[in-house]
Amino acid sequence: MDYLVAIAVGLFVAILFLAIFAAKKQSDADRRIATLIKYSPRAEKAMQAKFSNQSVPARLIKLNILISRARWAKGFITRADNAGLLITPLQWIAYIAATIIVLTLFFQLLFQFLPLSIIAGIAIALASSRTLIVSRETNRRLLFEQQLPEFLLLIASSLRSGLSLTQSLESVSQQGEGEVERQIRRATSEIALGMSPNDALTEVAVRMKSEDMRWVVVAIAIQREVGGNLSVILDSVAETVRNRASIKREVSTLSAESRLSAWILLALPVAVFAFFYVTRRDYISIFWTTIPGLGLLVVFVALITIGGFWMRSVVRIKV
Numbered sequence: 001m002d003y004l005v006a007i008a009v010g011l012f013v014a015i016l017f018l019a020i021f022a023a024k025k026q027s028d029a030d031r032r033i034a035t036l037i038k039y040s041p042r043a044e045k046a047m048q049a050k051f052s053n054q055s056v057p058a059r060l061i062k063l064n065i066l067i068s069r070a071r072w073a074k075g076f077i078t079r080a081d082n083a084g085l086l087i088t089p090l091q092w093i094a095y096i097a098a099t100i101i102v103l104t105l106f107f108q109l110l111f112q113f114l115p116l117s118i119i120a121g122i123a124i125a126l127a128s129s130r131t132l133i134v135s136r137e138t139n140r141r142l143l144f145e146q147q148l149p150e151f152l153l154l155i156a157s158s159l160r161s162g163l164s165l166t167q168s169l170e171s172v173s174q175q176g177e178g179e180v181e182r183q184i185r186r187a188t189s190e191i192a193l194g195m196s197p198n199d200a201l202t203e204v205a206v207r208m209k210s211e212d213m214r215w216v217v218v219a220i221a222i223q224r225e226v227g228g229n230l231s232v233i234l235d236s237v238a239e240t241v242r243n244r245a246s247i248k249r250e251v252s253t254l255s256a257e258s259r260l261s262a263w264i265l266l267a268l269p270v271a272v273f274a275f276f277y278v279t280r281r282d283y284i285s286i287f288w289t290t291i292p293g294l295g296l297l298v299v300f301v302a303l304i305t306i307g308g309f310w311m312r313s314v315v316r317i318k319v
Contacts, residue, residue, distance in 0.1 A: 067093075082207055083136035092129070099125040113288045116297075143179040144208045145245060151180045152216065152238035159231040165220070166191055183208060198224075212241045251317050262311040269304060 067073050073089040080087055087095075104121035111117055151172065158168035166188070173184035187200040195203075198221050205213035219237050223230045276284045286293040 078207070079133055079137060082140065083133050084140060085133065085136065096125050096129055099128070111288050116288050116294065140179050141208050141210065144183065144210060145212060145241075147178045147180040148210070148212055148216075149238040149242040149245070151176075151178075151184070152234045152241070156231040156234040156238070159234070165230065166197055169197075212244065215240070255315055255317055258315040262308075262315055265311065266304065266308050269300070 067089045070089075076089050076092065080092075100121045102121075103124055104117050107117035107120045108114060111120075154172045154175075155165075155168045158171055159165065163171060169184055169191075170188045173181045173188060175181070183204045187197075187204050190200040190203065191197055198217055201213070201217045201220065204210075205217055216234070216237055219233050220230065223233055273284065287297045288294065
């Protein structure tokens, strides 16, 4: 009966979180208002007066604006934007909290040991949320790297047709829906607001953590200083980027066996533990029923984590 009550409470809290945030999702206009408030004290006072007599969803938007000022929230907003996640910091906190509750209930039913269940729920919820953002960021950066050479060739063609660099960036970025076009459209918007082209393109390189894009910015800066045919320079840079991408694919192919071996070595202890848990649970129950067992379990997790990072550093080859 206690477990049924715990499950009912957990589901109620999770559904409550989801219902609150499904009732009032931030639209694009809301996001622009939040950005305006971040830079305008007068706008902030006006919005506070507006929200003072509003309903609960409106107050949640105000709370989200306040949370967005925190340093960690600014970093989260940047990473969420890079990952293409349309989610606010407050929503992200609610989803993590709901996930922790559900996972804690699941592990409590599984292990019947509350401290271990809470630790496992928090650890998995935080790790999975970080993994989601990192994986989406990585996928978008890979798309950016793959699409960059073709984009540079299109820019070079536009320059040869008589357009300026800014006009070429704006024209080519409007013709596609890829990750490069998305980032360049943002850069052209920043240029229209007064930022220099070099600074705007540097911001793109920083957001995408792209060494190739840094080379493009350096090439454009050098051409502005010493002169020369920018279209020819971009053709050369595009060829260099394409050759580097080819080398990266070759290295990835050659190191695939090592990466597979690393995953097998990491998964093997976990698989053995799961096998004994299913077939001989009493044989390993000492790990969550005694204090020394819990200590050994913590050591086990720590060693697996350290080994994972070490093998990752060994099989990762930078080009």
